[in-house]
Amino acid sequence: MSDTTHKRWVQHSNAVLRAAGLRASAGRTAVVELLSRQSCLLTAQEIADRLREEGSAGSTATVYRALETLHELGLLRRFDAEGVARYEPVDPSGDHHHHIVLEETGDVVPFDDAELERAIAGIGQRLGLIVTSHDIILRGRLIDDPPESD
Amino acid sequence: MSDTTHKRWVQHSNAVLRAAGLRASAGRTAVVELLSRQSCLLTAQEIADRLREEGSAGSTATVYRALETLHELGLLRRFDAEGVARYEPVDPSGDHHHHIVLEETGDVVPFDDAELERAIAGIGQRLGLIVTSHDIILRGRLIDDPPESD
DNA sequence: GTTATTGCAAACAATTTGCATATAA
DNA sequence: TTATATGCAAATTGTTTGCAATAAC
Numbered sequence: 431m432s433d434t435t436h437k438r439w440v441q442h443s444n445a446v447l448r449a450a451g452l453r454a455s456a457g458r459t460a461v462v463e464l465l466s467r468q469s470c471l472l473t474a475q476e477i478a479d480r481l482r483e484e485g486s487a488g489s490t491a492t493v494y495r496a497l498e499t500l501h502e503l504g505l506l507r508r509f510d511a512e513g514v515a516r517y518e519p520v521d522p523s524g525d526h527h528h529h530i531v532l533e534e535t536g537d538v539v540p541f542d543d544a545e546l547e548r549a550i551a552g553i554g555q556r557l558g559l560i561v562t563s564h565d566i567i568l569r570g571r572l573i574d575d576p577p578e579s580d
Numbered sequence: 581m582s583d584t585t586h587k588r589w590v591q592h593s594n595a596v597l598r599a600a601g602l603r604a605s606a607g608r609t610a611v612v613e614l615l616s617r618q619s620c621l622l623t624a625q626e627i628a629d630r631l632r633e634e635g636s637a638g639s640t641a642t643v644y645r646a647l648e649t650l651h652e653l654g655l656l657r658r659f660d661a662e663g664v665a666r667y668e669p670v671d672p673s674g675d676h677h678h679h680i681v682l683e684e685t686g687d688v689v690p691f692d693d694a695e696l697e698r699a700i701a702g703i704g705q706r707l708g709l710i711v712t713s714h715d716i717i718l719r720g721r722l723i724d725d726p727p728e729s730d
Numbered sequence: 731g732t733t734a735t736t737g738c739a740a741a742c743a744a745t746t747t748g749c750a751t752a753t754a755a
Numbered sequence: 756t757t758a759t760a761t762g763c764a765a766a767t768t769g770t771t772t773g774c775a776a777t778a779a780c
Contacts (some may be wrong), residue, residue, distance in 0.1 A: 457762095475744080487762090491746080492761055492762070494762080495761090507641070513660065513744070530707075543707070558723050559721060560720050566717075567714065570713075602734075637736075640737090641771095645771090648771095663769070732779100733770085733773070734775070736775105739772100740772085741772070742769100746766080749777090750761105750762100750763095
């Protein structure tokens with residue numbers, strides 16, 4: 431996400447929160463701020479740690495509560511993997527990406543692919559249902575990397 | 581999966597386990613048996629409960645250990661969602677399906693879609709990497725269902 | 731016999747919750 | 756003011772592990 435997109439997401443989030451009757455409180459605001467700077471997956475712990483590092487408020491409980499609220503309001507996307515949840519901002523313009531986990535390193539790399547989106551868009555009709563969201567995680571490696579040999 | 585496929589998976593699993601130097605022990609065998617009958621996602625707890633119901637061996641620890649082993653050997657697929665892991669057999673013929681979570685009920689329905697598979701198959705080349713596996717979860721509702729209104 | 735496997739209970743890790751206090755509106 | 760938000764600590768939930776007893780091969 432571009433710098434402008436970050437700001438737009440913060441504003442959008444604030445608007446949605448206000449509209450839901452919630453307040454611009456310190457803890458939640460700090461979480462929104464932090465997430466807006468980070469375009470890709472963060473865990474609750476990582477968020478809590480960083481907030482504490484930079485001196486912002488943010489107890490574990492507050493971070494978890496903020497993430498739950500933001501997720502419910504559709505402002506965050508959530509991924510569950512290996513027993514931990516990770517979150518990232520949802521671009522209000524509708525843009526989104528997916529993730530591929532590199533098997534060598536465990537790194538998570540965002541990607542997007544028009545062909546894939548097209549296929550997903552058609553699934554609803556083919557199966558007779560309304561698809562409201564989708565999560566896709568690929569696993570693989572860079573083409574140059576040697577295959578695993580442990 | 582058909583009845584025959586179930587049996588094939590059990591046999592395949594047993595072969596792989598033996599090849600890995602592991603024994604045909606009671607607990608793990610019961611887990612394999614149970615999973616072969618259930619083609620779709622089960623949690624460790626569900627497995628442990630069912631085993632106990634039907635009188636088979638199966639402490640929590642054994643179930644978790646069996647699932648870990650089977651997953652490592654590529655015999656199971658694992659999905660993380662809402663803080664719980666779910667497992668299902670991997671069809672040795674390479675067939676696989678994906679899942680859609682119905683938002684009304686939480687039910688998980690398996691589906692597969694050739695178009696989607698085709699898109700995924702092409703992603704590797706388009707992005708310059710080797711995709712070794714993929715997990716896809718859709719969320720949505722049946723076309724007749726009324727949209728949520730809470 | 732030797733080595734893998736089991737079950738129990740204790741240990742863990744991620745997340746949630748109760749409650750009294752602080753704070754935005 | 757008054758309802759929302761916070762922080763702490765305790766409680767839950769899902770999963771892992773140490774260890775002595777047991778079962779496969």
